[in-house]
Amino acid sequence: MSYIDQSDIRNWFENDRFLTTDELVKRLSLRFPDAKAGTLHAKLHRLKREGLVRNVRRGLYAAGSKREFEPAVSKELAGLSKKLRKRFPYLESLCVWDSRWLNEFTVHQALSSIVIIESERDTEKAVFEFVKASCSRVFIDPTPKEIDNYILGCEKCFVVRPLVTEAPITSSGDVSIPKLEKILVDLVCDKDLFVSFQGEELRNIYRRALTDYDVSLSTIRRYASRRGRLEEVNRLIEQEGESI
Structure with missing residues (x-):
């Protein structure tokens, strides 16, 4: 599979309320074994932007449906x-x-x-x-x-x-x-x-x-x-x- 959906996120957080950046990157690497570190971090940023995961504090994430604030710049x-x-x-x-x-x-x-x-x-x-x-x-x-x-x-x-x-x-x-x-x-x-x-x-x-x-x-x-x-x-x- 070349994408991550809500069911994947639920599985990742099934036993943990919070996951660190490293833990999420590790899970992404299992899904995309050929991806480089920069690509994996870009995928994590996309998950944040789409509201599938959210920052609780620096370096710590929770599952969520919240979006990133991206106002329209005229x-x-x-x-x-x-x-x-x-x-x-x-x-x-x-x-x-x-x-x-x-x-x-x-x-x-x-x-x-x-x-x-x-x-x-x-x-x-x-x-x-x-x-x-x-x-x-x-x-x-x-x-x-x-x-x-x-x-x-x-x-x-x-x-x-x-x-x-x-x-x-x-x-x-x-x-x-x-x-x-x-x-x-x-x-x-x-x-x-x-x-x-x-x-x-x-x-x-x-x-x-x-x-x-x-x-x-x-x-x-x-x-x-x-x-x-x-x-x-x-x-x-x-x-x-x-x-x-």
């Missing part, structure tokens, strides 16, 4: 990322995302869009000037007053901010984007910027994200601790999420 966002990478090739850390990605988690659909651009600290001013040259409604680390006066209600705007060190980011193609864990914590930490996603909507977002997607609670808690919001984030996880 051509505009991909183009912006490409321009930034070309203009600032020395940047080690950069990520971009669109607040409309949150619409799948909320009851009320946001028509407006905030494009978040985060770059390593002390580079955000240069990034801001570059984006401002080609885009309208561009703000750098806006204050609550600026958010209230100029951003809320704006159909589309761009916000440039410093990226917190060790923030959980990933990639979609050639575009660096935040992991879902980062977005969930940022919603709690940056209430003024994400005011449309507070209250009941914030609870909706956490509930649906933790139910539908393969979210690492350890990653959420580590990043929340780094941003000084661990207690509040923990409370949301306990109220809306699942205990692992």
Whole structure:
């Protein structure tokens, strides 16, 4: 057989609730004896993406039907990322995302869009000037007053901010984007910027994200601790999420 299905996964986890990366790779090697190590790890990544297995914590997996968070990166966002990478090739850390990605988690659909651009600290001013040259409604680390006066209600705007060190980011193609864990914590930490996603909507977002997607609670808690919001984030996880 050249594929893995749900029945295979049930057999693998029949006697064990959790399996390590090495144990899963070993099981894959029995199914694909001619596959190289890199191919086996790629197959494991595919199992994660398809929701057949999920991360419990680093290097440990459980059977599951949860998916990986893979938002649709628009051509505009991909183009912006490409321009930034070309203009600032020395940047080690950069990520971009669109607040409309949150619409799948909320009851009320946001028509407006905030494009978040985060770059390593002390580079955000240069990034801001570059984006401002080609885009309208561009703000750098806006204050609550600026958010209230100029951003809320704006159909589309761009916000440039410093990226917190060790923030959980990933990639979609050639575009660096935040992991879902980062977005969930940022919603709690940056209430003024994400005011449309507070209250009941914030609870909706956490509930649906933790139910539908393969979210690492350890990653959420580590990043929340780094941003000084661990207690509040923990409370949301306990109220809306699942205990692992």
